[in-house]
Amino acid sequence: MTEIDAIDDTRSGEKPETPLRDVIIIGAGLSGIDCAYRLREENPDVDYLILERRERIGGTWDLFRYPGVRSDSDIYSLSxxxxxxxxxxxxxxxxxxxxxxxxxxxxxxxxxxxxxxxxVLGADWDSTTDTWTFDVEVGEGEGKRRETHRSRFVVFATGYYDYDNPYTPRFAGAEDFSGTIVHPQHWPEDLDYRGKRIIVIGSGATAVSLVPNLAEQAAHVTMLQRSPSYIFSSKQKQYLAPFLKKVLPPKAAHQAIRFRYSTQTAAIVHLTHKFPKLGRKLLRLNVAANLPDDYPIDVHFNPTYNPWDQRMCLVPDADLFNGITEGSIEMVTDHIDRFDETGIRLASGRHLDADIIVTATGLQLLGFGGTRLRVDGDEVKPHDRFVFKSHLLEDVPNLAWSVGYTNASWTLRADMTARAVANLVRYMRENGYTHAYPHLGPEPMPAQPLWDLKAGYVERSPDALPKSGTRGHWKVRHNYYRDAIDHHLGKVEDSMVFGRV
Known part of the structure; x- marks a missing residue:
């Protein structure tokens, strides 16, 4: 009987035995595929399975299908x-x-x-067998059924936000609007916006990538923001990358280019954090170089916060600024009073006409894909637990979680996590351990938020994610190079409890 038959075949009339995997990975996006590769790299004979909620590989990059969707960090360090x-x-x-x-x-x-x-609806740990059991819903609609899976170790590569429920504030009068209201997270494939007047509410990465693309076919696009964000134009044409690809083998060239971009980002983040006034000035100069001399930059592109207190928005080849200069895009910084039949009335009294309103208003945080976690029957609430080495949960056995940086590409930390998990699994198998978890010990430690962002989606959901400590490996940093040093110098057994069933 094959592994698939052991899970699904009930023709014998008896309940089939569920195979025990070494590792189950939840999610087949960037992090999940990375983790699978690293697991096999360190453990060639490991028995693993990936459970993916969607029908295709890709995670975030399969979910978001709005016009213009793209990376908001350089692709070399994201790859x-x-x-x-x-x-x-x-x-x-x-x-x-x-x-x-x-x-x-x-x-x-x-x-x-x-x-x-x-x-994956639920994950239950049993200390008498040192196994995770997963309650899994298969399919949708009338054909939906339940399935059980088991493993020694689990990796949650589920991202950090709710795939089903994006954040949309309640707008007074929304029901009166006669046009179409859409959120980018659930973009309709058949939405025809050619020749239409469009308002995009938002000022983050989604809005700045969506607006220039819509403007190519729409009659006019208004980007309506309550407050400005930092937006920086990045040139798409590369000089170093093509040269390195010509003179070096593919993997060596990729490593060199990746190092260049990750180092560049780290240096910029450090510089702007240490010298925020200089950072503001440099960012303003970039905007000013791409807009008319008399454009009110300080109204629309001068945030109240310092650089990198929130994620930076990158635009390729000044596409947003070019649309503003050409007149196909208008920036409006104001508060919404209410929707009406033909558009939006602002607090200033101005009215914006629209056929389509796009609410690019953000995400809802959701840790572990919303999976219910239990250890020996007791519910585990992630926000009550400290994170260890940025990917293990305090006193939760054989569980890892992949999450990225706030100021650098997601994959920089996701790959570090994947390698750490692969090393931990190898160490456990070599020493015959069936469980492992980080333990804080008796000394109390203050808690702080996992992410150092002042973004709305973080502040709206303070209990959605685990918490960071303030010292040692319990402190979640957003500094790739310091983490990379610790990763290479640290030992698998640091602050860990190991045992056998």
Whole structure:
């Protein structure tokens, strides 16, 4: 009987035995595929399975399909260290990123280990057997059924936000609007916006990537923001990358380019944190260089917070600024009074006409994909637990969680997490351990938020994610190079409790 038969085949009339995997990975996006690769790299014979809720590989890059969706950080550090990015542009389109993830999974034999349309509802740890048991919902609609999976170790590569419920504030009069209201997270495939007047509410990465793309076919696009964000124009044409690809082998060139971009980002973040006034000045100069001399920059592009208190918005080749200069895009900084039949009335008294309103108003945080966690029957609430080495949960056995940086590419930390998990699994197998977890000890430690952002989606959901400590490996940092040093110098057994069933 094959592994699939052991899970699904009930023709004998008896309940089939659920196989015990070494590792189950939840999620087949960037992090999940990365983790699968690193697991097999360190443990060639490891028995693993990926459970993916969606019907395709890609995670975030399959979910978001709005016009213009792209990376908001450079693609070289967002891509995998072990698989060169094949294209040239620094900011990549969402469809290309999804294709790259799928290509990587196919190339390294990972796709065969994925079970699609599997929504993991619950994960229960049993200390008498040292196993995780997963309650999984398969499919949708009338054909929906339940399935059970078991493993020694689990990795949550589920991201950090709610796939089903994006954040949309309650707007007075929204029911009176006669046009179409849409959120980018649930973009309708058949939405025809050609020749339409569009208002995009928002000032983050989604809005700045969506607006220029809509403006190519719409009659006019207004980007309506309550307050400004830092927006920086990045040139798409590369000089160093093509040169290195010509003179070095593909993987060596990729590593060099990746190092250059990750170092550049780290230096910029450090510089602007240490010298925020200088950072503001440099960012303002970038905006001013791409807009008319008399444009009111300080009204629309001068945030009240310092650089990197929130994520920076990058735009390729000044596309947003070009649209403003040409007149196809208008920036409006104001508060919404109410929607009405034909558009939006602002607090200033101005009225914006619209056929379509796009609410690019943000995400809802959701840790661990909303999966209910229990250890020996007791519910584990992630926000009550400290994070250890940025990926393990305090006193929760055989569980890891992949989450990225707030000021650098997601994959920089996701890959570090994948390698750490692979090393931990190898160490446990070599020493015959069946459980491992980090333990804080009796000395109390203050808590602080996991993320150092002042973004709305973080402040709206303070209890959605685990908490950071203030010292040692219990402190979650957003500094890739300091973490990389600790990763190489640290020992697997630091502050860990190991045992056998």
């Amino acid at each position: 995998y260290p072990f698989e060169p990015w094949p294209k040239v542009a620094a900011l990549a389109e969402g469809a290309d990123i999804r294709d790259y993830i799928e290509h990587t999974a196919d190339k390294y034999g990972i796709t065969d280990h994925i079970r699609f349309s599997r929504h």
